[in-house]
Amino acid sequence: MARSISFLAFAVMFAIPAQTLAHSGATGIVKKDVGAVMKELGAMVKGDASFDATVVARRAGDLKAHAAGMPALFPEGSIHGPSEALPQIWKNFEGFSRIASDLESAATALSSVEDAAALPAALGAAGKTCKACHSDYRKP
Numbered sequence: 001m002a003r004s005i006s007f008l009a010f011a012v013m014f015a016i017p018a019q020t021l022a023h024s025g026a027t028g029i030v031k032k033d034v035g036a037v038m039k040e041l042g043a044m045v046k047g048d049a050s051f052d053a054t055v056v057a058r059r060a061g062d063l064k065a066h067a068a069g070m071p072a073l074f075p076e077g078s079i080h081g082p083s084e085a086l087p088q089i090w091k092n093f094e095g096f097s098r099i100a101s102d103l104e105s106a107a108t109a110l111s112s113v114e115d116a117a118a119l120p121a122a123l124g125a126a127g128k129t130c131k132a133c134h135s136d137y138r139k140p
């Protein structure tokens with residue numbers, strides 16, 4: 001009896017990390033942070049938050065890291081569970097990767113914005129890539 005219980009505890013201990021790994025692929029979890037970043041920067045554009053070049057540069061870095069990691073996040077056949085990614089990603093992986101690198105360039109430009117006047121255009125350029133990719137590669 002005691003033996004089967006400790007076997008169960010052992011199995012559970014190892015089952016949890018395996019589960020976590022399996023779900024770190026094409027799930028929406030990572031992207032939520034990007035949404036929050038855009039909201040935070042959008043608030044600066046609207047004047048709801050005051051412009052802060054340090055924050056902009058840091059958030060642009062988040063976007064950049066996100067863009068760089070994007071193609072790697074979607075290894076062929078990784079769609080399972082609650083993903084909104086479309087199989088079109090693998091039909092046109094080049095196109096998908098190109099938009100990811102567009103976002104990377106836009107984020108690089110955004111990271112060097114030094115005054116509030118330049119923020120709307122820089123943020124807009126980054127925002128365009130979000131829409132471009134979502135309209136082709138994500139479920140509406």
Ligand code: HEC
Nearest residue numbers: 026027028031034035038083084085100103129130133138
């Ligand atoms: C190269 C393609 C691509 C780019 C660029 C891109 N996304 Fe996405 N995004 C996706 C895909 C694919 C999904 C669906 C992922 C999934 O459900 O697994 C997604 C999902 C999301 C989601 C939903 C996540 C959730 O938790 O449901 C948000 C929010 C999001 N993206 C924000 C953004 C923002 C903001 C940008 C621009 C700064 C952006 N994305 C740029 C491909 C992209």
